[in-house]
Amino acid sequence: MNTLTDRYLAATLRSVPAQRRDEIATELRASIEDMIDDRTGGGADPTVAEREVLTELGNPDELAARYADRRLQLIGPTYYLVWLRLLKLLLSFIPALVGTIVAIVKVAEGSGFGAIGPGIVVALHVAVHIAFWLTVTFAIIERSQTTVDLPGWTVDQLPDAPVHRGIPLADTVASVIMLVLTIAYLPFQHYQSWVRGTDGENIPLLDPALWSFWLPALIVVLAGSAVVEIVKYRIAHWTWTLFGVRALLSLAFAVPLMWLALTDRLLNPALGERLSWLANADNRNVLGATIAVGAAVVVVWDLIDTAVKTRRQTA
């Protein structure tokens, strides 16, 4: 015998606790038969009545969940917010961190720009793993009978209201992108400057000798500037401390740049072989002075501008 009712009962009982399965089966079968009898008594066709009754009872898995008092959700309201906060926290830095470390290791192994690909792939893998295992953990906590004692919410946890956001997000994003592009350009020009030597090899724009100290130092300063931009966005307004750090970093970038430009150590001497104008020492001095003055103007203008903003926003 394999009627629709039999199949429905089997499907329902599959996921109710075993020790009460028989009892629920007997009772549910009786109830279903009662419901069918009621309809056929009113003149309905028994097969149609059976279909109607089972449709009314609905999805057997749902019914079984009600019998077992089981939750039909992966992570319920009790843990959802904690899960979400942890997920955001972990995803905010771990994949990027691991990806960067992998990329750095690859660079150290001499992969050059080939290091970016594996870094991104590893970061994505890590992100997927974090999301998966965190969700599995919370789903298990949700289903275990033990209640995890979560610290209750208190008013002290309220974040500061962003009453007046002095730092627009677009500005921060633009600044960080500019800084990252500048950092990326420094190694990039070493391999691809579009200036070719006589036998077609690439001539870097900047003196390769600078890689022994100055260019790495400038990269660190630029990276520091990007961090300051992000911190500034989080604080949401200028402070004098922030101004001080920012001024220091600006000078730490501009002063070495100016010094290198003025002492004719910035540009690659090999460029003179291809661009005859640069072979002339006077011309090189004029170019160096122009770069130095340009850098000085930018830094002074930036410092005045930030000082004015800081004064206005701390007043």
Next chain:
Amino acid sequence: MVSEDVLRTHLQELRRGTVVVASLVALRRPDYGYALLQRLSDHGFPVDANTLYPLLRRLEDQGLLTSEWNTEESRPRKFYRTSDEGESMLNRLLDDLAAVQTSITGLIQGVDR
């Protein structure tokens, strides 16, 4: 005009707890699942079969109902009855239901308590 969906959700919320009260009252006289379902809907408590049957088991687990199998009829039926414990909880629930009604009436008429 309020949308039908919103109305249905609020009515569902309002009715949810009353099914337990109605069942405990009705089962002062022992009855089996489907007969109880019909009695409730005859008295203006339409309830889905897939809600009522699991609910009866849960109330039994909580000790608010007792049950007994009746095998004398054509098919075996499980008869539920409100237990002493269920009766005392029912009284608390009925008091609260009356208190809600009183409060609402007071609120409508604008009388301070």
